[in-house]
Amino acid sequence: MAAKTSHNDDSISEPSEDRFGIEPFAMTLAFGILQMVAPQGMVIALNGPWGSGKSSAVNLVRHHLADAVEAEEITIVDFACWWFRGEEELALAFFRELYAGLGPSLGSRFKKALPKLGARLLKTAGFVGPAIDMAGAAGAGTIASGAMSWASGLIKLDDSVEKLYAQISKALSDQDRRFLIVIDDIDRLAPDEALLIFRLIKSVGRLPNVIYLLVFDRALAEAIVKEKYPSEGPQYLEKIIQASFDIPEPRKEDLRDQMLENIEKICGRPNESELLQFMNVFYDVIAPEIRTPRDVIRLANSLSVTWPAIGREVDRADFIGIETFRLLRPTVYRAIRSSKELLVGGADSGTSRYSTDQKTEYDKILLGGVAQKDQEQLRRALKRLFPRLDSVWGNLSYGQDSLAGWERQRRVCAASRFDTYFRLSIGDDVLKKDEIDTLVENAADRSFVQQRLREALGILRYGGTTKAALILDELNLHAESIADEDVRPLLIAIFEIGDELDTPRDAAKGFSIGDNRLRIHWLLRRLILDRFDIDKRSAILLEACKTAPVGWMVDIADSANAAHNSREGRAPETQDRLITTKQDCEKMQAMALKSLRAAAKSGALSSNSKLPYLLYRWHDLAKDDGKEVKRWTKAQLARNDQVVLFANAFTSQSWSQSIADRVAQRTTLANVVGIEKILDVELFRGKIKSLLADETLPERDRLILSEFDAAWNRREKGDRY
Secondary structure: OOOOOOOOOOOOOOHHHOOOOOHHHHHHHHHHHHHOOOOEOEEEEEEOOOOOOHHHHHHHHHHHOHHHHHOOOEEEEEOOHHHOOOHHHHHHHHHHHHHHHHHHHOOHHHHOHHHHHHHHHHHHOOOOOHHHHHOOOOOOOOOOOOOOHHHOOOOOOOOOHHHHHHHHHHHHHOOOOEEEEEEOOHHHOOHHHHHHHHHHHHHHOOOEOEEEEEEEOHHHHHHHHHHHOOOOOHHHHHHHOOEEEEOOOOOHHHHHHHHHHHHHHHHOOOOHHHHHHHHHHHHHHHHHHOOOHHHHHHHHHHHHHHHHHHHHHOOHHHHHHHHHHHHHOHHHHHHHHOOHHHHOOOOOOOOOOOOHHHHHHHHHHHHOOOOHHHHHHHHHHHHHHOOHHHHHHOOOOOOHHHHHHHHHHOOOOOOOOHHHHHHOOOOOOOOOHHHHHHHHHOOOOHHHHHHHHHHHHOOEOOOOOEHHHHHHHHHHHOHHHOOHHHHHHHHHHHHHOHHHHOOHHHOOOOOOOOOHHHHHHHHHHHHHOOOOOHHHHHHHHHHHHHHOOHHHHHHHHHHHHHHHOOEOOEOOOOHHHOOOOHHHHHHHHHHHHHHHHHHHHHOOOOOOOOHHHHHHHHHHHHOOOOHHHHHHHHHHOOOHHHHHHHHHHOEEEEEEOOOOOOOOEEEEEEOOOOHHHOOOHHHHHHHHHHHHOOOOOOHHHHHHHHHHHHHHHHHHOOOOO
């Protein structure tokens, strides 16, 4: 088995290529073959499981016999048995190769004896059927025409097997050289074909100066013999084989070193911050599954294909661990792939300890197809890849900081990263590493940041949200990577398009929370709270607000004010969590009121998607019991189009579904609680009634007004639905 840098599956042929300790064994075996006294059909077995390096050992034996071959002391004859299919073809090929190897060294008289002996044995011992009679003739059954032309016409000769055998034996004993017949890969044959090889060796095994080197997996061979000859078992092979040697097991350290060398060449070397986690995964997940040289090569070959395509989007250690399972533990790999909800993130909400039944269920799902002796090791491996299992099979738990770290590191245990490891592609729910790296590098470039976010608003993802939400989420995860000097320009760039980013498409559905407005709030806190003192972060926010549009300006001012003052039973924030000083907070309130007045004057306020919220904040900021905002709304209600606009702004939809329902039911709601603070209710409702009575009202406007009016009526009656 090769240990070459090309990661191919070829066997090694030079001692310098040996990385797993096969060379000393091969050299000793070669020396023994040369020093053997007058071998009489010696049969040597070289045993080892698939991938253990048997063919490499044979090549190294051949290397150490090269001088003897050059000096004509020994002739090596290779019989590639797995090239032939079917017992007849295999048997005929065996004698043909034997003749090709031994014939040139025999006298002309005895050169004829070997094919005769082969023909006799093939016929009388029942190795082949009637096809042998037609060898060399057209239409020879399963034997191709000409495949054994040297045996044609020999079947009718009267020479006995004993006589022919004696003639060949004498010719071989008179030789100064010996012959090594190498038959490799016997375990690649079908069971009947493998048994045929052993029978052929048994039939001609006692020839002088002939040594057979049979290479196979003994456990597999014995299983084949046991099935065919139940009464004989291992004794069958012992009657044929005189000496048997096992391929030396490679040192685990050598396998690990070679695997690490291959990983570094293919995947690169982990940096210092990754190294501890990488080595933990390597020793708990990867190394225990690397048992043979072929395992090393298979994993290297796989990584050489998959890593270049996906490597930058995943955690190096986790990806190699998952690939190890895919190749060497396919049952566990399939269980992992289909159990995402059981594996990603931390423990279930409110779960501090899993019950015995839950632990048993995890065992059944993830380790159900695994031998008992391997389960403890695999539990350790799975916990290393999926920390949530520390809560299932142990008593550890992880907080939100850990979850954010796993997302940032693109680990397989992060919910948004999991699928990438199994699809070998990037879904639209994940931002490519190059993209986030570029954003972080260009965080101070206002035009670049705004262009990327605006483009992202136009890119819809599978679930209907925009790519802008994904970018904001990733910036949150990588906030600590943004340089201190880039924080101010980045916030200015984002604040300036805050209202554009506040799209309903990116609002969380169902019981989830979050929208782009909240994502910006989370981001600014991650950027400023832990790296700047209160005066510095307050100054940054105050400057960023100077170009903020009305919606975001009011929102951030409201947030700053809420942090300084108790509201709805919540205490003010502590000094270390405040985003502004008290003085700057008051300045932001004034800036927000000024922005509202400017938007009202320009007409931009009416079309803002957050119109109701902004009107209520105007009421609070003006501190005049609503006089100013009511004057403005009264002026707007003088226009029919504004009445429709207001009705639409105060309308929302909710969805409900009972246990018996197959689909959810939509309900239109009128959000009118406290509406009297910001407009004249009687005037508003009167305008609605008047417009609904107007037959010229456009149908779209009629639908908006009628749904809102009906919802308001239901609310007044206490019948919300």
